[in-house]
Amino acid sequence: MLFPTTDFAIFFAVVFTANWLLNPYPGPWKLFMTAASYFFYAWWDWRFVFLLAASTLFAYFGAVAIHRSEGRRKRLALWVTLVLLLGLLGWFKYFGFVAVNVDNVLHTLGLGRPIPLLAITLPVAISFFTFMAVSYVIDVYRGILRPARPADLAVYLSFFPHLVAGPIVRGTELLPQIRRRRDGDNVHYTEAFWLIASGLAKKVVLSSYLSTYVVDPVFAAPRQYSSLEILFAIWGYAVQIYADFSGYTDMAIGLALLLGFRFPENFRSPYSAVSLQDFWRRWHITLSFWLRDYLYIPLGGNRGTESRISLNILITMLLGGLWHGAAWTFVAWGAFHGVGQIIGRQRRRRRAERGLPLEPTGRWRVALARFLTFQLVCVGWLLFRADTIGEAWTMFVRIFTAWGPSPLVTPLALGAIVLGIATQYLPHEWIRRVQGAFADRRPVVQGGILGAVLLAVTTLGPAGVAPFIYYRF
Numbered sequence: 110m111l112f113p114t115t116d117f118a119i120f121f122a123v124v125f126t127a128n129w130l131l132n133p134y135p136g137p138w139k140l141f142m143t144a145a146s147y148f149f150y151a152w153w154d155w156r157f158v159f160l161l162a163a164s165t166l167f168a169y170f171g172a173v174a175i176h177r178s179e180g181r182r183k184r185l186a187l188w189v190t191l192v193l194l195l196g197l198l199g200w201f202k203y204f205g206f207v208a209v210n211v212d213n214v215l216h217t218l219g220l221g222r223p224i225p226l227l228a229i230t231l232p233v234a235i236s237f238f239t240f241m242a243v244s245y246v247i248d249v250y251r252g253i254l255r256p257a258r259p260a261d262l263a264v265y266l267s268f269f270p271h272l273v274a275g276p277i278v279r280g281t282e283l284l285p286q287i288r289r290r291r292d293g294d295n296v297h298y299t300e301a302f303w304l305i306a307s308g309l310a311k312k313v314v315l316s317s318y319l320s321t322y323v324v325d326p327v328f329a330a331p332r333q334y335s336s337l338e339i340l341f342a343i344w345g346y347a348v349q350i351y352a353d354f355s356g357y358t359d360m361a362i363g364l365a366l367l368l369g370f371r372f373p374e375n376f377r378s379p380y381s382a383v384s385l386q387d388f389w390r391r392w393h394i395t396l397s398f399w400l401r402d403y404l405y406i407p408l409g410g411n412r413g414t415e416s417r418i419s420l421n422i423l424i425t426m427l428l429g430g431l432w433h434g435a436a437w438t439f440v441a442w443g444a445f446h447g448v449g450q451i452i453g454r455q456r457r458r459r460r461a462e463r464g465l466p467l468e469p470t471g472r473w474r475v476a477l478a479r480f481l482t483f484q485l486v487c488v489g490w491l492l493f494r495a496d497t498i499g500e501a502w503t504m505f506v507r508i509f510t511a512w513g514p515s516p517l518v519t520p521l522a523l524g525a526i527v528l529g530i531a532t533q534y535l536p537h538e539w540i541r542r543v544q545g546a547f548a549d550r551r552p553v554v555q556g557g558i559l560g561a562v563l564l565a566v567t568t569l570g571p572a573g574v575a576p577f578i579y580y581r582f
Contacts, residue, residue, distance in 0.1 A: 110152035111577070112360045113313050113566075120149065121364065124269075128368050129293050139260040139287070146267035150234070157232040160197065165266050167193045168242040172249040172256040187250045191243060198239045205229055206435030234273040236432055238266050240399055245280040247403055254280050261287050270365040274357050274577055276375040277395040283370070291369030299548035299555065304363030306562045311356030312577070314569045315529055319349040323522050328494055331504045337515040339504050341522060343487050346494050348529030350578055351379065354393070357577045378533035380486070383468055383478040385449040386457075388486055400429050415455075422454065423447040433493070438501065442492040449485060483530075 110117050124145050131138040151158045171190025178186050208225070215223060245265070248254040257265065257280065264287050271278050327334050327342035334342070355376040362372045375394050382388035389397045408421040423444070430443015457467045469478040488505070495501035547555065 110149055112357065112364075113309055116152075120145075125367060132291055132293065132369070135288075135290070136260070139264050143260070143263045143267055146264070146269040146272060149269040150267065150272060153233050154230070160201075160232055160235065161238060161267060164194060164197060164238055164242050165263055167197075168246055168266065169256070169259055169262050172246050172254075172262075175246060175250050176256045183250065187246065190246050194239055194242050194246070198235055201229055201232055201235055203431075203435045237275050237277060238272065240277050240396075240432075241266055241279070244277070244399060244403055248280055254284070257284055268365075268370075270361045270368070270370075271372060274354070274361070275393075275395060276358060276361065276372050277399050278372055282373060286370050293369070296369055297366050300544065301363040301366035302555070302559055303544050303547060304359040304366070306559060306566075308356040308359030308363065309566050310562070311352040311359065313566050315525060316349045316352035316356060318569075319345040319352070319522070319525055319529075323517065323525075324349055324494070327517070328496075328504075331500065331507060334507075334511070334517065335513040335515045336508050336511045338517040339507050339511070341515075341518050341526070343491050343494075343504070343508075344526050345522065347380070347483070347487050347490050348526050350490065350493075351376075352529055353578045380483055380530050380533050381479060382482050382486075383475060384453050384482055385446060385485060386453045387468070388482060389446070389450070396429070396432075400425050404428060415458075418454070419451045422450045426450060437498055438492050438495055441498055441501075442489050445489050445492060449489075 110120060124142075127141055127145075128138070131141055147158050147161070150161060167190060171186060171193070174186040175183055175190065212223075245254065245257075245262070249256055261284055265278075265280060265283050268278075268283070323345040324342050327338055328346075331339060358375040362375075365372050373395055377391040377394065379388055379392035382391055405421055405425040408424060409417060410421060411418055413421075424447075426447030427440060427443045430439045430441070430446070433439045433442070460467055469475050491504060492498070492501050495504065547558065550558070
């Protein structure tokens with residue numbers, strides 16, 4: 110069930126009404142919200158609700174076992190739980206990738222093809238709710254959380270606004286909100302409507318246009334397009350994936366606000382970053398912090414020699430790339446950012462030793478750093494979007510060698526790309542003022558503005574709505 114559809118609008122109207130009617134009754138509310146979230150998830154394929162239920166049961170019983178154990182038994186309970194949770198993710202997401210590559214190696218060695226190649230359907234959202242379950246049991250192990258009640262944990266892992274594409278909300282952030290009664294008189298309606306409207310505009314208009322008319326044609330047949338068209342397609346994909354994913358996040362946060370919940374921020378103008386390190390502090394923030402707290406720091410973090418720290422960074426980014434998909438292109442994308450992080454860290458260390466600012470200063474230096482960082486990020490997106498590493502290399506080479514007419518580069522395409530990047534440079538104070546002005550209007554005026562926005566989105570958007578890019582992860 111996609112957010113920008115009539116089906117979801119009807120679903121949410123029912124859920125919104127029941128949410129506030131049942132708010133004074135915690136038990137029935139949790140039962141209803143879990144059932145509604147499972148219904149939302151079953152809309153794609155009802156069979157995978159059993160996978161979500163299994164992850165919830167593993168997390169619940171694992172956390173209880175961890176909490177009741179000490180010493181080696183506690184560590185054993187943690188590892189068993191992690192193996193069960195990550196085993197589900199590994200089977201559905203990575204078995205085919207591993208099997209194909211091992212099978213190819215054995216065939217090359219003359220050992221035949223002994224590994225069965227199974228067609229396994231990838232469940233929507235498995236990466237997101239698995240990471241949430243993993244963070245929950247690790248937080249119980251660390252003593253940050255106590256085991257949640259079954260009903261609370263079921264709502265936490267299945268809550269539909271974040272279920273299919275994040276943000277990755279931690280137990281410390283969402284479980285306390287589930288346990289307490291929400292105040293219907295203190296709901297930030299205007300902020301929620303603003304987020305939902307902006308998310309719709311990003312996804313339905315900007316992302317869909319760039320995907321349909323610029324990105325998909327070029328990536329489908331790059332040898333048919335000129336250097337400038339390929340460059341525009343790469344820039345277009347950078348804007349498309351930002352508009353698509355941040356648009357989903359905006360809608361998810363807005364929908365949660367209407368139900369009385371607050372989700373963490375997931376994007377902070379990522380294309381205004383001055384370095385790759387800065388980019389990852391702004392892009393998919395909840396995943397970046399998850400990788401830092403549950404992978405990078407346990408590996409050793411910033412402790413040890415510079416070689417060890419660089420290895421920790423590289424492993425973290427490689428696994429972060431593999432989390433996005435079971436393909437060598439995602440591994441290469443993770444490696445690209447890992448090497449970029451290592452180089453950036455060495456550069457910052459040298460500047461600190463010389464007493465220089467860690468980040469560029471001055472208008473022109475900052476502007477140059479932002480421009481170069483965006484181009485590096487786009488090189489990464491080329492690896493991310495291409496079907497194979499060979500195709501990515503072909504497109505990269507053609508940027509410099511395939512000069513010729515570029516009919517795909519239109520003023521509208523250029524305007525869409527510029528708009529997607531320029532909006533990230535708007536001062537936050539301006540946005541807050543516009544939000545404040547909207548909040549100060551009478552409900553009738555607010556309704557008229559929202560109606561106009563919806564009409565514009567419907568008019569400018571395509572006939573159908575494509576699934577969000579991150580649904581595949």
